[in-house]
Amino acid sequence: MAQESETPLLAVRDLRTWFHTFSGVVKAVNGVSFEIGEGEVMGLVGESGGGKSVIGFSVLGLIDSPGRIEGGEILFDGEDLAQAGEERLRHIRGRHISMVFQDPMTSLNPLHTVGRQMDEVLRLHTDLGAAERRKACIDMLESVGISRAAERLKAYPHQFSGGMRQRVVIAIALLAGPRLIIADEPTTALDVTIQSQILKLMRRQIAEKGASMILITHDLAVVSEMADHITVLYCGKVVERGRTRDLIESPAHPYTRGLIDSIPDPAARHDRLRQIPGSVPDIRALPKGCNFRERCPRAQALCAETEPDLTKQHRSLWAACHFPLVPGDVQ
Amino acid sequence: MAVTSVLRSEFFHNYRHSASAIIGSGLMALFAFAVIAGPFLVAQNPYDIAALDLMDSYKPPVWLEGGDPRYWLGTDGQGRDVWASILYGARISVFIGVVAMLASCALGTLLGLVAGFYGGIVDSVIMRIADIQLSFPSILIALFLMSAVGTGVDKVLIALTAVGWVVYARTVRGSTLSEIEKEYVQAARVAGLPNRKIIRKHVLPNVLTPLIVIATIQVGTFVLIEASLSFLGVGVPITQPSLGLLIKNGFDVLFSGLWWTSVFPGVAIMMLVFGINLFGDFLRDELNPRLK
Numbered sequence: 001m002a003q004e005s006e007t008p009l010l011a012v013r014d015l016r017t018w019f020h021t022f023s024g025v026v027k028a029v030n031g032v033s034f035e036i037g038e039g040e041v042m043g044l045v046g047e048s049g050g051g052k053s054v055i056g057f058s059v060l061g062l063i064d065s066p067g068r069i070e071g072g073e074i075l076f077d078g079e080d081l082a083q084a085g086e087e088r089l090r091h092i093r094g095r096h097i098s099m100v101f102q103d104p105m106t107s108l109n110p111l112h113t114v115g116r117q118m119d120e121v122l123r124l125h126t127d128l129g130a131a132e133r134r135k136a137c138i139d140m141l142e143s144v145g146i147s148r149a150a151e152r153l154k155a156y157p158h159q160f161s162g163g164m165r166q167r168v169v170i171a172i173a174l175l176a177g178p179r180l181i182i183a184d185e186p187t188t189a190l191d192v193t194i195q196s197q198i199l200k201l202m203r204r205q206i207a208e209k210g211a212s213m214i215l216i217t218h219d220l221a222v223v224s225e226m227a228d229h230i231t232v233l234y235c236g237k238v239v240e241r242g243r244t245r246d247l248i249e250s251p252a253h254p255y256t257r258g259l260i261d262s263i264p265d266p267a268a269r270h271d272r273l274r275q276i277p278g279s280v281p282d283i284r285a286l287p288k289g290c291n292f293r294e295r296c297p298r299a300q301a302l303c304a305e306t307e308p309d310l311t312k313q314h315r316s317l318w319a320a321c322h323f324p325l326v327p328g329d330v331q
Numbered sequence: 332m333a334v335t336s337v338l339r340s341e342f343f344h345n346y347r348h349s350a351s352a353i354i355g356s357g358l359m360a361l362f363a364f365a366v367i368a369g370p371f372l373v374a375q376n377p378y379d380i381a382a383l384d385l386m387d388s389y390k391p392p393v394w395l396e397g398g399d400p401r402y403w404l405g406t407d408g409q410g411r412d413v414w415a416s417i418l419y420g421a422r423i424s425v426f427i428g429v430v431a432m433l434a435s436c437a438l439g440t441l442l443g444l445v446a447g448f449y450g451g452i453v454d455s456v457i458m459r460i461a462d463i464q465l466s467f468p469s470i471l472i473a474l475f476l477m478s479a480v481g482t483g484v485d486k487v488l489i490a491l492t493a494v495g496w497v498v499y500a501r502t503v504r505g506s507t508l509s510e511i512e513k514e515y516v517q518a519a520r521v522a523g524l525p526n527r528k529i530i531r532k533h534v535l536p537n538v539l540t541p542l543i544v545i546a547t548i549q550v551g552t553f554v555l556i557e558a559s560l561s562f563l564g565v566g567v568p569i570t571q572p573s574l575g576l577l578i579k580n581g582f583d584v585l586f587s588g589l590w591w592t593s594v595f596p597g598v599a600i601m602m603l604v605f606g607i608n609l610f611g612d613f614l615r616d617e618l619n620p621r622l623k
Contacts, residue, residue: 060520060521062517062520062521065450065451090523090524090525091523092523093520093521093522093523094521094522094523094524095523098521098522099518099521101514101517101518102514103514106513106514106515107513107514107515107517107518108515108518109515109519109533109537110515110537111536111537112532112533112536120519120522120524120532121522121523124522124523124524125523169518172518172522
C-alpha cells in the first residue's frame with residue numbers, strides 16, 4: 001500500500017455499508033479500504049451514487065436504517081468506530097471528526113443565530129465559560145474571513161450570502177479543534193468565483209490546525225488542487241488510488257481517465273464535451289466481472305468473467321483493472 | 332423601536348385591512364375581557380344560593396313587559412341573572428377550550444415529533460392510532476370516554492385531549508419528516524448533539540408555525556364539543572355550568588315561551604366561536620406561504 005505515515009489517523013479496511021431496501025440490497029459501499037495520515041488531504045472521487053457520501057456517514061456512525069455497516073474496520077487513531085457505541089460516537093462527532101456539508105443554504109438552522117449555533121458546539125464539547133466561548137467563536141469567524149465577527153454572531157443565516165454561510169459552516173466544523181474533517185461536496189453549491197476562495201480557505205485552515213481532511217467530490221479539478229491523495233470510487237468499490245500528481249497525470253484505470261477527460265478544457269475547444277458513455281449500472285444487480293466493463297473502451301472477454309483486484313501499477317498508483325493504462329498510452 | 336417595527340410589518344398592515352381579522356380578534360378580546368373581569372361586572376354571584384331570590388324567577392329581559400331593570404337579560408327558574416350566568420359560564424367554556432387545546436397541542440406535538448424523527452414501528456403505531464381515531468366523529472369518542480370516566484371539568488379536559496391530539500400529531504409528523512431531511516439536522520447530528528436536543532432545539536421550533544392556526548380554530552371546536560357534551564348531560568357538573576349547560580337548563584322551558592334562558596347563552600357561544608374562526612382564517616391566510 002502507498003502509505004505515507006507510520007500510524008495513519010484514519011484507516012478504513014474493507015468497509016461494507018449496505019442498504020436493505022424493499023427492491024433489494026444496495027451495496028453502496030462494498031469493500032472499501034483507504035488510509036489518511038495526520039495533516040493529509042484525501043480526495044474521494046466518483047460519480048453520483050458511487051457511495052462517496054455513505055463512506056463519510058459511515059465513519060461518523062450516522063448510517064440510518066435500512067442502512068447498516070455490514071463489516072470492515074474504521075480505525076480512527078487505533079479505535080474501531082464501527083464497533084463503538086452511540087455514546088462514544090457522539091463524543092467523537094463534532095469534537096474529533098466534523099463535517100462540512102454541500103449546501104450552506106440548508107445546513108444552518110434558519111431559526112437560530114449564527115452565534116447560538118456556534119456556541120452549541122463549544123458547550124457540548126468543551127468546558128469553556130460563556131465569555132471564553134464567545135471569544136473563541138469571534139476568533140474563529142475572523143479566521144475564516146468574516147469581518148465584524150462580534151456583530152455577525154447576532155445575525156441569522158439568511159442575512160449571509162452563500163459563500164459567507166459556507167465560511168460559517170467551516171468555522172463551526174473547525175470550532176472544537178477536530179483532527180479529521182469530512183467535507184462533502186463543500187463547493188458544489190457555490191458560485192464558481194467563490195469556490196476557489198473557499199477551497200483556499202479550507203486548505204489554509206487545515207494546514208494551520210494540523211487537521212486531516214476527506215474531500216468528497218465529483219469534481220476532479222477541485223481535488224487536484226487540494227488533495228495529497230485521491231481515491232476513485234465506482235459502484236461502491238475503490239477502482240484506483242494514488243498520489244494526486246501521478247493519478248492526474250497518467251491514471252491507470254480507464255474510468256479515472258474518463259473522469260479526467262470530461263473536465264472541460266477551455267483551451268482545447270472540442271466541438272463537444274467529452275463524456276464517459278453509458279451510465280452507472282443498477283447497484284442492486286451488478287453484472288458479473290468488472291463493474292465498469294460496459295462503459296469501458298478497453299474491455300475484453302476477461303473483464304466479463306472475473307472482477308479485477310486492486311493491484312500495484314506504475315508510480316504510486318493502485319488500480320483495479322485487467323488492462324490498465326501505462327504512461328504514454330493514448331486512448 | 333419594537334413597537335414601530337410591529338406597526339410597520341406586513342402582518343399588521345394586512346390585519347388592519349382585513350375586516351374578518353378585526354371583527355374576529357375584537358370578539359376574542361371581548362370574551363377575554365369578560366372571562367377575566369366577569370365577576371366584577373355583575374352584582375349577583377349566580378352560584379351563591381344566598382344571593383338568589385326565588386321571587387325573581389323567570390323574569391323576562393328588561394325590554395319585555397314585566398322585565399326587571401336589575402336583570403337586563405332576564406332570569407332563570409331559580410331567579411338567577413342570565414347575564415351573570417353567561418359571564419360565569421363563558422369562563423368555564425373558555426377555560427376548558429384553552430386548556431384542552433394546550434394539552435392536545437403538547438401531547439400531539441410530542442407524539443408527532445417522536446413518530447417523525449424515529450420512524451419505524453413507533454411511527455406506525457402512533458399514526459395508526461391516529462388514523463383509527465380520525466375515522467370516528469370526535470363527539471362520539473368524547474361521548475364514549477365521558478360515559479366511561481364520568482363527568483366533571485377534568486374529565487371533559489381528558490376527553491377533549493384524547494380527541495384533539497391527532498391533528499397536531501399528523502401535522503407535526505409531516506413537517507418533522509421534511510425538516511430532518513435538511514442538512515442542518517444532519518449537521519447537528521454530526522456535531523454530536525444527542526437526539527433529544529436535536530428534536531427540542533432544531534426540529535421543534537421549525538414545525539410550530541402551522542400549529543398556531545390549528546390551535547386557534549381548535550379552541551372554538553372544543554367550546555362547541557364541550558357545549559354538546561354538557562347539553563347531552565355528560566359534560567360539566569351543575570355546580571360549574573358552562574354555556575352549554577346553560578342552554579340545556581333553559582331548553583326544558585324553551586317552548587313554554589321562556590326562551591331567554593337558553594337563547595342568550597346560545598348567542599354567546601355563537602359569537603365566541605365565530606370570532607375565533609374568523610381570526611383563525613385570517614391567521615391561516617397570513618401564515619401559509621402558498622396562499623400568498
